[in-house]
Amino acid sequence: MKTTIVPLGPQHPVLPExxxxxxxxxxxxxxxxxxSIGFIHRGLExxxxxxxxxxxxxxxxxxxxxxxxxxxxxxxxxxxxxxxxPVPRRARQxxxxxxxxxxxxxxxxxxxxxxxxxxxxxLFMQTWRLREEVLDMFEETTGGRVIFNIVKVGGxxxxxxxxxxxxxxxxxxxxxxxxxxxxxxFLNDYTVKHRLSGLAxxxxxxxxxxxxxxxxxxxxxxxxxxxxxxPMYEGLRWEAAVEKDGDCHARCRVRxxxxxxxxxxxxxxxxxxxxxxxxxxxxxxxxxxxxxRAEQPRGEAIYYVRxxxxxxxxxxRLRTPxxxxxxAVVKLLKGTELADVPxxxxxxxxxxxxxxx
Amino acid sequence: xxxxxxxxxxxxxxxxxxxxxxxxLACLTPLYDAERFGVINTGNPRHADLLLLTGSINHQNExxxxxxxxxxxxxxxxxxxxxxxxxxxxxADCYNVKGGADKVLPVDVYVPGCAARPEAIIDGxxxxxxxxxxxxxxxxxxx
Ligand code: SF4
Numbered sequence: 320m321k322t323t324i325v326p327l328g329p330q331h332p333v334l335p336e337x338x339x340x341x342x343x344x345x346x347x348x349x350x351x352x353x354x355s356i357g358f359i360h361r362g363l364e365x366x367x368x369x370x371x372x373x374x375x376x377x378x379x380x381x382x383x384x385x386x387x388x389x390x391x392x393x394x395x396x397x398x399x400x401x402x403x404x405p406v407p408r409r410a411r412q413x414x415x416x417x418x419x420x421x422x423x424x425x426x427x428x429x430x431x432x433x434x435x436x437x438x439x440x441x442l443f444m445q446t447w448r449l450r451e452e453v454l455d456m457f458e459e460t461t462g463g464r465v466i467f468n469i470v471k472v473g474g475x476x477x478x479x480x481x482x483x484x485x486x487x488x489x490x491x492x493x494x495x496x497x498x499x500x501x502x503x504x505f506l507n508d509y510t511v512k513h514r515l516s517g518l519a520x521x522x523x524x525x526x527x528x529x530x531x532x533x534x535x536x537x538x539x540x541x542x543x544x545x546x547x548x549x550p551m552y553e554g555l556r557w558e559a560a561v562e563k564d565g566d567c568h569a570r571c572r573v574r575x576x577x578x579x580x581x582x583x584x585x586x587x588x589x590x591x592x593x594x595x596x597x598x599x600x601x602x603x604x605x606x607x608x609x610x611x612r613a614e615q616p617r618g619e620a621i622y623y624v625r626x627x628x629x630x631x632x633x634x635x636r637l638r639t640p641x642x643x644x645x646x647a648v649v650k651l652l653k654g655t656e657l658a659d660v661p662x663x664x665x666x667x668x669x670x671x672x673x674x675x676x
Numbered sequence: 677x678x679x680x681x682x683x684x685x686x687x688x689x690x691x692x693x694x695x696x697x698x699x700x701l702a703c704l705t706p707l708y709d710a711e712r713f714g715v716i717n718t719g720n721p722r723h724a725d726l727l728l729l730t731g732s733i734n735h736q737n738e739x740x741x742x743x744x745x746x747x748x749x750x751x752x753x754x755x756x757x758x759x760x761x762x763x764x765x766x767x768a769d770c771y772n773v774k775g776g777a778d779k780v781l782p783v784d785v786y787v788p789g790c791a792a793r794p795e796a797i798i799d800g801x802x803x804x805x806x807x808x809x810x811x812x813x814x815x816x817x818x819x
Binding site for chain 1: 688691692694695697698699701706707731732734736737766767769773790793
């Protein structure tokens with residue numbers, strides 16, 4: 320058999336970020352996919368021993384510009400558990416609200432990129448138009464569109480007034496009809512279904528075996544969401560979005576469900592705000608180790624910190640969802656057509672800057 | 677003149693946090709719509725007049741960036757977007773980060789910010805168009 324090797328990336332129109340695959344092809348069929356990484360690697364974990372642990376939150380936020388808030392929160396939560404800090408309830412509620420808002424914006428971003436990948440540019444533009452409204456809310460409450468610097472070890476850096484929160488929540492609710500109009504296209508449109516249904520199926524057993532996380536895992540029928548059982552989400556009513564089919568369209572459906580679900584969670588949290596302050600006082604430096612698991616828009620992220628009683632941490636380690644999902648993509652690509660490759664890569668919602676840190 | 681009216685743009689993401697890339701993409705979408713200046717985002721360096729870099733230069737992508745630049749036709753303009761592309765930013769001390777885009781390419785326009793705001797990026801693009809026009813006129817005069 321004569322095979323051809325086609326390089327995809329690191330610079331490729333479909334991927335805003337440099338991910339690179341060498342695709343081994345037999346005519347149009349993919350026989351093997353060999354990923355190569357490192358184009359974005361910065362090595363920011365090793366900055367942790369050089370920075371004050373409170374300052375490092377700013378570096379942690381810049382792991383990734385899409386989940387920036389969640390990275391700051393995950394890192395802070397890990398340090399807080401080493402310090403055994405009692406984070407006020409209000410701070411935790413504010414974190415839930417901003418985290419869910421991040422999920423809405425991230426999923427909208429993904430829907431847009433996915434539409435672009437299967438050649439529906441108009442849909443991409445419309446989805447991103449709605450996403451701008453969410454970014455407006457970020458700007459109104461934190462001052463930033465991408466990087467917020469609002470979370471800190473012990474709680475939050477600044478408060479958001481109750482009135483602002485309820486305004487945001489009603490603005491989100493008012494967006495629902497528009498969101499529905501757009502997401503209905505993803506769910507029901509003939510062309511979209513044609514491109515996504517039955518493509519790159521990941522059965523449940525394989526999903527478990529490969530250690531897949533996040534919407535990708537839930538689209539294969541596994542109920543797994545790190546928000547379940549997280550004390551931050553206590554008292555909020557929601558359930559994990561799960562689909563059975565395991566194909567690209569199921570992954571899309573999971574994310575669509577989660578957009579509406581996050582809006583509901585925000586409404587619940589904003590309606591029951593506590594008033595016990597926004598930050599706990601830090602009296603000591605972290606001594607010991609801890610890890611924290613957060614459910615990011617792309618799946619579970621694990622933050623590990625180890626301190627030695629000084630202001631600098633000894634080690635910070637981060638395992639990100641894309642890193643866990645890449646082996647599955649390599650598997651899924653085998654046997655597919657070249658024309659479907661960008662779509663399949665996109666359905667895991669790859670975030671390369673997270674993956675490579 | 678036609679060059680200034682419809683410049684094509686090539687975006688490459690260096691060693692970044694992704695924040696600036698997303699903002700670059702946001703520039704193309706309805707709210708900001710950089711395409712009204714005739715800018716089109718292309719994936720092919722052979723078609724591009726502007727090279728927009730986000731993120732810093734690291735040991736792995738250095739070669740890629742040089743390559744992309746070499747493949748673009750003259751005259752060409754380089755735009756460094758975000759503080760990472762300007763100097764390495766918060767990551768300047770990382771072991772794998774060499775520094776800003778000007779470590780390997782002649783940068784014409786710098787857009788500061790972390791993340792750079794879409795308005796600032798569009799402003800940078802418009803400035804870059806001016807530089808492109810100057811370069812074109814200079815090349816013309818030499819003929
Ligand atoms: S300048 Fe800031 S937002 Fe932009 S890529 Fe660098 S760290 Fe991210």
